[in-house]
Amino acid sequence: MPAIVGSISINSIGNSSVMNIGDVQSINPISYAKTYAGAGSFNTGEAVHVQNGYSMTYTYDGDNNDQNIVANN
Template sequence: MPAMIGAFKAISVSAGGVLQVGDTAAIVPKGTSKTCGGSGTFNTGDFILTQNILNTTNTIDMDASDQNIASGL
């Protein structure tokens, strides 16, 4: 089914990012990374109030790899 979209504004697409508009069969990333952040770390906006008394972030990863990327391109 065709996608019907209105006007949109792409402010920024980072290197390795994907901007998909309309129909697609597959979106394949070209890079992987892992970011660890605690409670309230990635909040965006005006007048954010985050109250954390005690906070820890578990960064232990027992997997050898999370998502393998194999590209034939």
């Protein structure tokens, strides 16, 4: 069923964003990221008490490819 779209104003679109005007069946944004963090980095809450001893975060990645995104265009 066709969509009737009035005037639009687009200020900016980010790198991993999806913009759609009109009808669409499915939208599949493609994005990937790799995050390194040490012990206790992503704790959330009001009363978090973390006791970490000696902690190291290894950032070496010998295989270069972790999650290949192909054939999704």
